[in-house]
Amino acid sequence: MNLDTVIFIVSAVVAVFGATMMIAQRNPVASVLYLILSLVAQAVCYVQLSALFLGAILVVVYAGAIMVLFLFVIMLLNLRGSEDLGQPPKALSRFTKYTIGILMTLELVFIIKGAPLKAMATGLIGKAPDGFGSVEQVARLMFTDYLYPFELTGVLLLIAVVGAVVVAKSRKPGDPEETQTEETAGTNTNEAGS
Amino acid sequence: MEFQLPEINLQLMAPEIFLFLWALAVMAFDVTTKRKSSSTAGNLALVGLAVTGVIMVFTDQGRGFGNMFFNDSMAVFFKVIFLAAAFMAIGSSFGLTHTRILNHRGEYFGLILLSTVGMMFLASSSELISLYIGLELTTIPLFVLAAFFKDDRKSVEAGIKYLVVGAFSSALLLYGLSFIYGLTGTTDIAQIRSILAHSAVAGFNPAYQESTPIMVMAVLAILGGIGFKLALPPFHQWVPDVYEGAPTPITAFLSVGSKAAGLVAFAKIMIMGLYDLYDPSKAPNDWGILVGVMAAAAMIVGNVLAIRQTNIKRMLAYSSIAHAGYVMVGMLALNSLGLASVGYYMFAYLFTNMGAFAIVALIEDRTGSCEIASYAGLSKTSPFLAISMTIFLLSLTGIPPLAGFFGKFYVFAAAIKMAETGSGLTWIYWLVGVGLVTSVFALYYYANVMRTMYFVETDSPLKVTMSPMAVAVIVIGVVGVVVFGLNPQPIVQFASDMPAALGALLP
Numbered sequence: 001m002n003l004d005t006v007i008f009i010v011s012a013v014v015a016v017f018g019a020t021m022m023i024a025q026r027n028p029v030a031s032v033l034y035l036i037l038s039l040v041a042q043a044v045c046y047v048q049l050s051a052l053f054l055g056a057i058l059v060v061v062y063a064g065a066i067m068v069l070f071l072f073v074i075m076l077l078n079l080r081g082s083e084d085l086g087q088p089p090k091a092l093s094r095f096t097k098y099t100i101g102i103l104m105t106l107e108l109v110f111i112i113k114g115a116p117l118k119a120m121a122t123g124l125i126g127k128a129p130d131g132f133g134s135v136e137q138v139a140r141l142m143f144t145d146y147l148y149p150f151e152l153t154g155v156l157l158l159i160a161v162v163g164a165v166v167v168a169k170s171r172k173p174g175d176p177e178e179t180q181t182e183e184t185a186g187t188n189t190n191e192a193g194s
Numbered sequence: 195m196e197f198q199l200p201e202i203n204l205q206l207m208a209p210e211i212f213l214f215l216w217a218l219a220v221m222a223f224d225v226t227t228k229r230k231s232s233s234t235a236g237n238l239a240l241v242g243l244a245v246t247g248v249i250m251v252f253t254d255q256g257r258g259f260g261n262m263f264f265n266d267s268m269a270v271f272f273k274v275i276f277l278a279a280a281f282m283a284i285g286s287s288f289g290l291t292h293t294r295i296l297n298h299r300g301e302y303f304g305l306i307l308l309s310t311v312g313m314m315f316l317a318s319s320s321e322l323i324s325l326y327i328g329l330e331l332t333t334i335p336l337f338v339l340a341a342f343f344k345d346d347r348k349s350v351e352a353g354i355k356y357l358v359v360g361a362f363s364s365a366l367l368l369y370g371l372s373f374i375y376g377l378t379g380t381t382d383i384a385q386i387r388s389i390l391a392h393s394a395v396a397g398f399n400p401a402y403q404e405s406t407p408i409m410v411m412a413v414l415a416i417l418g419g420i421g422f423k424l425a426l427p428p429f430h431q432w433v434p435d436v437y438e439g440a441p442t443p444i445t446a447f448l449s450v451g452s453k454a455a456g457l458v459a460f461a462k463i464m465i466m467g468l469y470d471l472y473d474p475s476k477a478p479n480d481w482g483i484l485v486g487v488m489a490a491a492a493m494i495v496g497n498v499l500a501i502r503q504t505n506i507k508r509m510l511a512y513s514s515i516a517h518a519g520y521v522m523v524g525m526l527a528l529n530s531l532g533l534a535s536v537g538y539y540m541f542a543y544l545f546t547n548m549g550a551f552a553i554v555a556l557i558e559d560r561t562g563s564c565e566i567a568s569y570a571g572l573s574k575t576s577p578f579l580a581i582s583m584t585i586f587l588l589s590l591t592g593i594p595p596l597a598g599f600f601g602k603f604y605v606f607a608a609a610i611k612m613a614e615t616g617s618g619l620t621w622i623y624w625l626v627g628v629g630l631v632t633s634v635f636a637l638y639y640y641a642n643v644m645r646t647m648y649f650v651e652t653d654s655p656l657k658v659t660m661s662p663m664a665v666a667v668i669v670i671g672v673v674g675v676v677v678f679g680l681n682p683q684p685i686v687q688f689a690s691d692m693p694a695a696l697g698a699l700l701p
Binding site for chain 2: 108110111112144145146147148149152153155156159160162163165166167169
């Protein structure tokens with residue numbers, strides 16, 4: 001077992017562990033911290049695949065900027081652990097949930113075990129070409145071959161901004177503000193409880 | 195550093211670019227003007243859609259941005275459906291006196307236009323990444339629109355449910371697509387197909403006609419993702435709640451526009467890209483039978499559960515699940531008639547459903563009620579609404595000579611023609627049988643609404659004041675249903691280019 005394999009196994013296990021803990025937590029702050037852990041581990045996997053630039057971006061943008069924003073939002077909303085997330089789920093729903101989850105996982109394991117990885121398209125497995133994953137290569141793809149999806153993503157971001165403003169904008173002055181916050185909290189409870 | 199830009203051909207996407215800029219203009223207009231006149235933003239949006247339609251007439255078919263943007267006859271057909279659906283949705287929002295819409299008119303109409311732009315991009319994409327982004331462009335404005343009544347619990351609930359389900363289904367779809375990319379090494383749909391057809395690589399082995407486990411997983415994930423968008427069981431549970439809570443014109447737009455967008459995505463990924471996993475002439479039709487089961491379940495679940503509903507929006511939600519099942523029967527018929535029948539069905543469904551929801555929106559706005567029981571005596575107070583509603587419901591049931599009948603007729607005819615060609619395709623007869631039997635259930639609950647409108651006596655019948663725009667939308671719906679029912683030929687002709695268009699994407 002060489003060093004590469006060891007690094008991969010460790011980072012893969014950490015990534016899956018982080019993702020699992022993230023959804024298992026009832027405290028949102030802990031959830032976000034586990035997500036950051038998972039993202040950093042994923043970045044290590046990226047680097048191992050020679051995608052150095054993508055790995056760096058993942059850490060800087062996702063684990064860094066976006067997750068910090070998440071933390072800020074959670075703190076501003078003042079969500080504190082289980083009391084804000086409603087009752088813990090009922091035994092029956094928990095049973096179904098875990099059974100289906102375990103079955104799906106077993107299925108995935110069997111599928112991946114049975115997959116003839118060697119039979120995949122030639123050129124997909126093997127050593128990456130020179131300069132693969134460099135800033136230059138990524139930029140070249142983004143602004144030539146994939147220019148169209150890149151431009152569409154710009155449109156998507158604009159729509160997301162408009163949508164966020166519509167959803168978040170407080171109502172006209174004079175309207176009672178309290179009903180709104182009450183409702184938002186109520187919906188959160190429903191969502192977590194269901 | 196030298197690099198080569200692909201051929202861009204920007205003029206091919208003139209309709210999309212125009213509509214996008216127009217949507218921004220509508221929102222900017224609403225911000226910059228004083229909110230006095232109530233209907234200017236809506237009028238602007240309607241004008242924009244009409245102009246886009248005119249521009250589309252003058253737009254050539256062809257490829258742009260390398261191979262990523264492809265304006266073919268299938269794209270044009272579905273773009274017409276999207277534009278018409280947006281037009282009728284905006285028209286039926288017009289008469290609403292809801293101050294909650296009126297306070298954010300610009301954003302409301304602008305987001306409908308932006309969602310339409312997303313659908314148009316989706317219909318033109320011939321590559322997985324842009325297809326996925328097109329799908330997101332379609333659904334993200336719809337999350338916001340579903341939750342547009344922020345002080346209404348049900349609307350907020352609808353928005354959040356749709357957001358969670360939408361995000362989940364997108365992730366599932368993306369997971370499947372990433373497997374396809376990993377197996378074939380390309381995101382171009384035509385290339386995926388040729389790799390699957392011509393070489394014994396990747397997840398599919400033509401020599402043995404069997405898929406490898408990874409390909410099976412990819413297909414399952416993609417079917418799950420698209421199944422959510424199309425509301426095929428077992429991915430249908432979100433539909434009644436979202437349809438009930440969302441503002442009614444948005445519900446209508448969801449049920450027609452968003453569904454048509456899901457169909458385009460299905461046709462592109464499954465039929466165009468993964469065709470060789472479901473070759474009708476060979477025995478184990480891998481994903482065909484799976485989709486067949488989902489379609490049968492949709493017809494049964496939708497029609498049976500619709501019977502029990504007392505709220506007309508929920509009833510129409512379940513009926514839309516059933517109709518998704520009927521459309522998928524046509525989608526499974528991979529002959530020259532198959533996709534054309536799907537196109538005709540969606541056209542008929544467009545006029546029928548948009549018209550029916552326009553009436554529901556009007557009545558909900560005036561009386562605040564969506565209960566079927568409150569429609570009692572409608573035939574006496576406003577015979578126009580009662581007669582139009584009857585026509586729409588008869589068309590949804592599939593009574594000749596209305597458009598809905600020919601929709602079902604073509605879909606089933608295409609499926610039977612398909613079943614006759616292959617030996618391993620007897621299950622398609624069963625599918626058609628299920629469709630015919632469940633259509634009878636449908637008659638029961640649609641007839642219940644008609645019975646309530648005409649024969650139930652009540653002390654306090656509805657009094658509905660009309661609004662000119664809503665009347666116009668209802669009239670468009672009635673005319674569409676009747677005219678295209680009596681004379682389906684033009685639409686069938688228009689739709690019959692589509693199968694060829696799917697073939698044209700091949701290298």
